[in-house]
Amino acid sequence: MKKAAWFAVGFAVYLGAMWFYLFHGADTALPAQLRGSAADPAMFMNERQLTLSYDFSRIKDFIYFISVPLEWLIYLLVLGFGLSRRFRDSAKVLTKFRVVHTAAYVLFLSAASWLLTFPLRYYSYTVSKSYKVSVQPFDGWMKDSLVDFWIGYAFTFVMVGAIYWLMKKSEKKWWLYAWLLSVPFTLFMYFIQPVLIDPLYNDFSPLKDQALKEKILLLADKADIPADNVYEVNMSSKTNSLNAYVNGIGSNLRIVLWDTTLNKLSDNQVLFVMAHEMGHYVMNHLYWNLISSIVLSFLGLYFGNMLYRRWVKKYGEAWGVKGISDIAGLPALLLIFSLLGFAVSPIENAISRSAERDADQYAIQMTKNPEAAVGAFQELTVSGLSEVNPPKLVKFFLYGHPTMLERISSLDAQRTNK
Numbered sequence: 098m099k100k101a102a103w104f105a106v107g108f109a110v111y112l113g114a115m116w117f118y119l120f121h122g123a124d125t126a127l128p129a130q131l132r133g134s135a136a137d138p139a140m141f142m143n144e145r146q147l148t149l150s151y152d153f154s155r156i157k158d159f160i161y162f163i164s165v166p167l168e169w170l171i172y173l174l175v176l177g178f179g180l181s182r183r184f185r186d187s188a189k190v191l192t193k194f195r196v197v198h199t200a201a202y203v204l205f206l207s208a209a210s211w212l213l214t215f216p217l218r219y220y221s222y223t224v225s226k227s228y229k230v231s232v233q234p235f236d237g238w239m240k241d242s243l244v245d246f247w248i249g250y251a252f253t254f255v256m257v258g259a260i261y262w263l264m265k266k267s268e269k270k271w272w273l274y275a276w277l278l279s280v281p282f283t284l285f286m287y288f289i290q291p292v293l294i295d296p297l298y299n300d301f302s303p304l305k306d307q308a309l310k311e312k313i314l315l316l317a318d319k320a321d322i323p324a325d326n327v328y329e330v331n332m333s334s335k336t337n338s339l340n341a342y343v344n345g346i347g348s349n350l351r352i353v354l355w356d357t358t359l360n361k362l363s364d365n366q367v368l369f370v371m372a373h374e375m376g377h378y379v380m381n382h383l384y385w386n387l388i389s390s391i392v393l394s395f396l397g398l399y400f401g402n403m404l405y406r407r408w409v410k411k412y413g414e415a416w417g418v419k420g421i422s423d424i425a426g427l428p429a430l431l432l433i434f435s436l437l438g439f440a441v442s443p444i445e446n447a448i449s450r451s452a453e454r455d456a457d458q459y460a461i462q463m464t465k466n467p468e469a470a471v472g473a474f475q476e477l478t479v480s481g482l483s484e485v486n487p488p489k490l491v492k493f494f495l496y497g498h499p500t501m502l503e504r505i506s507s508l509d510a511q512r513t514n515k
Contacts, residue, residue, distance in 0.1 A: 104170060104173060104174075108166060108167075108170055111166060112163060115159060115162045115163075116159060118488070118490065119155050119158055119159050119162075119488060119491075120155055120159075123488030123489070123490070123491075124488075125484070125486045125487065125488055126486075127485070127486055127502070131502065131506055134506065134509060135471050135475070135505055135506070135509040135512075136485065136501070136502050136505040136506040136509060137485075138150065138478065138485045141475040141478070141479065142478070142479055146479060146482070149228055149482055150478075150482045150483065150484055150485075151484065152228075153224070153225075153228040153230065153482040154482065154483065154484035154487065155484075156224050157221070157224065157225075158487070158488070158491050158495065160217065160220070160221045160224070161494075161495060162494075163217060164214070164217055165435075165439060167213075167214065167217065168210070168214070168435055169432055169435060169436065171209075171210055171213050171214070172428040172429070172431055172432040172435075173428075173432065175206065175209060175210075175428045176416045176418075176428050176429060177416065179416070179417055180209065181206070181416070181417065181418070181425045181426075181427070181428050182416075182417030182418070182425045184201075184202050184205040184206055184209075184425070185198075185202055185423070185424055185425040187201070187205065188201035188202040188205065188424075196258060198424070199254065199257060199258045199261065199424060200254055200258075202424050202427070203250065203253055203254045203257050203258075203427075204250065204254075206427060206428065207246070207249065207250045207253060211246050218242065222235075222238050225336075228482055229337060230336060230337055230338060230480075230481060230482055231335065231336050231337075232333075232334070232335065232336060232337060233334065233335040233336065237334070237335065241298055244297055244298060248294070248297070257424070257427060259275065259278055260275050260430075261422055261424050261427075263275055263278075264421055264422035265422045268420075268421045268422060271402070271421075272398040272399060272401065272402035273398075275398055276394055276395050276398045279391070279394050279398075280391055283387065283390060283391060283394070284346075284387070287345065287346050287383075287387055288345065288346055288349050289349070290344060290345060290349075291344050291345035291349050291350075291351040291353075292345070292349050292351075295330075299330045299331060299332065299335075300330065300331045301328045301329070301330050301353070302328065302329060302330075302331075303326055303327070303328060303329075304326075304327040304328060304329045304354065304359075305329065306359065308364075309359075309364055309367065310327050312364065312368060313327050313352065313367075313368065313371050314327065316368060316371060316372055316375060316463060316464075317352065317375060319463065320372075320375045320376075320378070320379050320463070321379070322343070322350075322352075322375055322378055322379070323350065324350060324351075324352050326352075327352045327353075327354065328351055328352065328353045328354070329353070329354050329355070329356050329359060330353055330354070330355055330356065331356055332355040332356055332357050333355075333356050333357050333360065336357065337357060337480050337481075338355075338357065338477075338480055338481040339355060339357050339358040339361060339362065339370075339476065339477050339480050339481065340355045340357075340358060341353065341354045341355060341358050341367075341370045341371055341374055342374055343374045343375060343377060343378050343383075344383070346383065346384075346387075350378075352371065352374070352375075354367065354371070357480070358370065361476055361480060362472075362473055362476055363469065363472070365464070365466055365468075365469035366469045366470075366472055366473035366476065367473075368464055368466075368469070369460050369461075369464050369466060369469045369470045369473050370460075370473055372459065372460035372463040372464050373456045373457060373459070373460040374456070375459075375460075375463070376455065376456035376457075376458075376459030376460055376463075377452065377456050379459065380452070380455055380456070380459065382452045382455075382456070385452075389445075389448075393441065393445075397434060397437050397438070400437060401430065401433050401434050401437060404433045405421070405426070405429060405430050405433055406421060408426075408429050408433070409421055409426055409429070412429075413426065416429075442494060443493050443494060445497070446492075446493070446494070446495070446496055446497050449497035449498070450496065450497065450498060450499050453497070453498045453499055454499055454503075454504075454507075457470070457499075457504060457507070457508065461508070461511060467508050467509070467511045467512035468512055470508045470512075471505055471508050471509050471512060474501055474504050474505050474508070475505065477501070478501050483501055484501075485500065485501045485502045485505075486500060486501075486502040487500060
């Protein structure tokens with residue numbers, strides 16, 4: 098209880114510091130040389146939109162900085178209050194089959210985590226709804242949340258079952274065998290994502306605008322992308338934000354446009370957005386993402402194993418974990434992986450921002466239309482109430498894309514010099 102109290106106090110102090118930084122301490126003033134330029138939000142947003150953009154961005158950023166340590170706190174509390182060993186013991190009562198033990202334990206832990214984080218996720222939804230970024234009814238949002246839960250549960254069960262089975266076979270090299278299994282699994286997920294996972298959330302159909310479809314396929318052909326169709330997805334029932342993407346590998350490659358993008362952007366702006374997404378494919382960013390996820394999983398499992406073994410040795414007995422292969426230690430293992438992922442996220446974001454800048458330049462080379470590019474990013478900013486120049490800490494931890502200030506000012510310079 099004493100340790101739990103200290104954790105709670107530390108969490109409260111952290112929240113106070115983040116609130117002060119985001120709402121009062123961060124400097125987000127526009128550079129003097131960009132005031133009045135196309136990157137200045139005052140030039141393409143009205144006063145109300147500017148206020149809404151600032152407030153919405155700050156609240157959503159604050160929610161993020163709450164959610165990350167909250168996940169860690171939940172794992173610590175589940176361990177510290179003995180819930181993990183109770184989940185393990187309760188699972189063993191159900192049946193003598195080990196696979197069912199694992200399934201039951203993972204369900205108990207997943208349900209506890211889901212329920213404890215539900216208030217924050219619901220608050221995030223209501224914020225998006227109140228600022229009219231989200232237009233999704235509660236029942237639709239709840240359905241997506243439950244789909245998220247069960248898909249997450251299924252994948253967690255498979256991964257946890259494999260990891261703890263390997264731990265029982267080899268406590269020293271389980272992490273290496275787990276990584277070797279993760280490689281084909283990752284490839285499989287990249288392959289099935291567009292055709293099996295994505296349709297669980299939204300309705301996909303061939304692009305109805307045949308003239309625009311032909312223009313996009315012409316761009317794809319020019320980029321040597323093996324695509325014979327373009328898909329639109331019904332997102333206007335959920336959000337006012339805009340998006341488009343190219344995902345999947347091999348025969349499951351898909352070019353996808355949100356219908357909100359089709360409704361709010363001109364054809365030339367859509368073509369720039371699609372050329373940007375195609376740039377990721379042409380420059381092999383999809384495959385580099387795949388390779389980097391495989392490399393990072395190797396490093397994560399290697400260091401995660403080292404830290405997890407030390408934790409079990411030092412705290413396992415006190416917290417009811419009988420050894421490396423005892424599933425009651427899963428919250429500690431998940432906590433370690435989460436901490437490692439958070440620590441490496443700024444590096445991943447920096448690499449991603451570089452790739453996004455390259456894709457922007459590729460799109461300009463393809464379309465020769467910086468005017469449409471600037472207009473597209475301005476509309477993206479307005480529709481999503483994005484902050485043009487976010488706080489540095491937010492960019493550091495959250496932004497896998499350059500800020501709108503950077504993107505618009507760069508494209509506007511090219512438009513001016515055209």
